[in-house]
Amino acid sequence: MIPTFRPARRFRWAAVGLAVVAVGALAAPRTSASSGPYGTDKAFNVSTNPYTFGQAPEFAPNGRVVFHQDFGAGDGEQVYLANLDGTGRTCVTCGQPAPNMVPSVRPQGDKVLYHSWQGHQLTIGAPGFGGVGADIWVVNPNGTDPVNLTNGTEGMDNYHAYWSPDGNHIVWAYLNWNFVTAGGQGKWDVRVADFVETPKPHLENIRVVRPANGHYYETQKWAPDGSGFLYTESTGNALNLQLFFCKLTPALDGCQVQQLSTDPSWDEQAVFTPDMTSVIYMSARGKPSLWNTWANLSWTANLPPDADYLLVLPLFEAGFLQPVAPASTDLYQVDLTSPGLATRRLTTDGDDGWIIPEFAWDPTGRFLLWTEAKYHDGLRVPLPFDPAKQAAALAAFLGSPPPPPNASTFDKGRPAFFLQSRTRVANFG
Numbered sequence: 001m002i003p004t005f006r007p008a009r010r011f012r013w014a015a016v017g018l019a020v021v022a023v024g025a026l027a028a029p030r031t032s033a034s035s036g037p038y039g040t041d042k043a044f045n046v047s048t049n050p051y052t053f054g055q056a057p058e059f060a061p062n063g064r065v066v067f068h069q070d071f072g073a074g075d076g077e078q079v080y081l082a083n084l085d086g087t088g089r090t091c092v093t094c095g096q097p098a099p100n101m102v103p104s105v106r107p108q109g110d111k112v113l114y115h116s117w118q119g120h121q122l123t124i125g126a127p128g129f130g131g132v133g134a135d136i137w138v139v140n141p142n143g144t145d146p147v148n149l150t151n152g153t154e155g156m157d158n159y160h161a162y163w164s165p166d167g168n169h170i171v172w173a174y175l176n177w178n179f180v181t182a183g184g185q186g187k188w189d190v191r192v193a194d195f196v197e198t199p200k201p202h203l204e205n206i207r208v209v210r211p212a213n214g215h216y217y218e219t220q221k222w223a224p225d226g227s228g229f230l231y232t233e234s235t236g237n238a239l240n241l242q243l244f245f246c247k248l249t250p251a252l253d254g255c256q257v258q259q260l261s262t263d264p265s266w267d268e269q270a271v272f273t274p275d276m277t278s279v280i281y282m283s284a285r286g287k288p289s290l291w292n293t294w295a296n297l298s299w300t301a302n303l304p305p306d307a308d309y310l311l312v313l314p315l316f317e318a319g320f321l322q323p324v325a326p327a328s329t330d331l332y333q334v335d336l337t338s339p340g341l342a343t344r345r346l347t348t349d350g351d352d353g354w355i356i357p358e359f360a361w362d363p364t365g366r367f368l369l370w371t372e373a374k375y376h377d378g379l380r381v382p383l384p385f386d387p388a389k390q391a392a393a394l395a396a397f398l399g400s401p402p403p404p405p406n407a408s409t410f411d412k413g414r415p416a417f418f419l420q421s422r423t424r425v426a427n428f429g
Contacts, residue, residue: 033277033335037365040278040335042428044346049423051086053371056128056358057423060105060141063363066092066112067371068101068128079103079114081141084369092143100137102128102160102358107167111138111201115159122154129159130218130313132177136161136170138201147201153178160219163195165226169252170195170203173219173231176212187212187309190219190231192252207253209246214306216241220270220281221360228255230270230279235259238303238311239295243267243281243334260334260341264299265292266327269358274365277337280346282329282356288383289327291319320355323375325383329356331426347426353380356424367427373419376402 034040054069054077065084070077075091076098082089092112093100103114115128116137125131136158139146149170150158155178161170171192176184190210193203210217210233220230220243228247235242242262246255261267263285270281284291294315303311320327328350335342349356349372359370374380378397381390 033273033333033337036275036277038273038275038278038428040333040342040344044331044333044426045429046347046349046424046426049084049369049425051082051084052421052423053082053086053369055371055373056102057369057371058104058360059362059369061107061109061363064088065369066103066105068099068103068114070098077101079112079139081112092139092141093146095143096146099127101126104161104163105141106138106163106195107165110140112141113138113161113163113170115161116148118148120152120154125157127159128161130157130173130175131159132157132175134159136172145200149195149201149203153182155179155184156182162219162221162229164222165224168195169193169226171209171219171222171229173217174208185212185309187214188217190217190246192248205252207251209248209253209255214304214309216305216308216312218268220268221272223272224274224276230260230272230281232268232270234305234308234312236305238298238305238307239315240264240299240305241266241268241312243270243279245279260336261332261343264295266295266329267332269356271359271361271368273333274361277335279334279336280331280359280368281334282359283332284327284329284350285332287328287350288325289319290325290383291316291327293325294319323379324381325385326353326375326380327355328353328374328382331356331359349424353377353382367425369423369425371421371423373421375418376420379418 053067057065057067060066064081066081068077068079075094078094079092079100080089097118100114100116103112105112114137115134117123117127117133120133123133127134134157135148135150135152137148157175159173161172174191175188177186178184189208189212192209193206196202196204216234218232222229231244232241243260245258265285267283270279272279330350331346333344333346353374354372356372359368376397378393
């Protein structure tokens with residue numbers, strides 16, 4: 001579950017035991033992570049992109065950026081394609097009922113996957129980020145022939161779907177609150193399916209590869225060699241959300257599981273480096289917040305992880321989706337070639353209150369791209385609480401507030417009024 005930054009609105013987050021196998025569960029890295037183009041000996045250089053995209057931008061194979069955003073023209077949240085500098089923008093889903101969010105382009109470049117509430121009355125959260133009511137759709141990049149792949153009934157949710165590197169499979173997290181017709185229990189599972197193009201796009205051989213056991217799940221990116229995918233799951237005790245790799249069995253009907261993080265905080269949003277020597281992921285570790293307070297209480301009480309289907313969503317709302325003691329996050333890199341899975345911190349944006357959500361490599365593997373957000377200083381009340389500093393920050397904000405959103409500036413990627421947003425690029429060097 002990760003925050004969804006809704007322009008000119010409050011942001012939401014969509015919403016993690018196990019047999020842990022040796023590092024050999026991953027495909028053998030070709031080089032050591034301590035060197036090479038993405039080595040742990042390399043600096044991680046971060047800068048701000050001139051154009052601000054919506055949350056969860058991804059790249060098409062041709063280098064264009066696919067993203068969702070509400071530009072204030074009455075279309076709502078829709079899926080767009082644009083150049084990295086924001087020029088040449090085209091709308092992929094305009095004309096369809098909003099919201100349509102969290103897109104991803106098939107590696108072949110011929111389909112755009114996205115998440116939508118179309119056809120549902122019961123909706124909670126945001127499509128693609130977690131909640132209730134989302135289905136997975138595909139459409140041609142020019143906006144023609146949209147197709148619903150999952151066709152969920154009321155009370156279900158399909159989110160955080162990603163293409164396999166060969167474009168022939170999709171992985172996603174599934175939630176079922178449909179007690180009436182589908183026997184739902186409100187528990188997550190993880191699914192993999194074959195994407196079939198004819199006679200029209202559809203899914204076949206849907207397999208549950210992580211069970212509906214009450215644990216929180218969120219799916220992340222595939223390994224570059226297609227051997228499996230990264231995902232987040234609660235383990236050990238409630239609200240202990242860790243990062244894992246699922247190495248798929250030959251039949252793609254189950255996982256060999258390797259745990260990649262152990263810090264007692266929220267670890268999520270993960271990608272392999274292109275050479276597969278390390279994994280980069282987001283974590284809320286090391287910074288006081290309401291989320292970490294709730295998590296510590298659950299650890300002290302020894303609450304089981306199978307209770308997370310009842311705990312994660314409301315406590316996530318309380319810990320992330322409001323300005324009082326909100327969690328902030330940074331990127332970390334885990335070295336898969338080291339026996340102890342050595343981990344280093346890559347960014348420091350979280351020290352200033354920024355929340356880094358989904359991020360993606362450009363097609364050449366040269367740099368990462370993400371859009372981060374936070375409440376403006378003065379509105380955000382961080383921990384530890386400093387009354388004098390907080391009063392000064394609030395006075396500064398009220399003395400020079402940002403102008404309200406203006407539709408004429410939306411084409412510049414203008415962020416929301418109460419939230420600061422910026423798109424960041426980073427590379428190793």
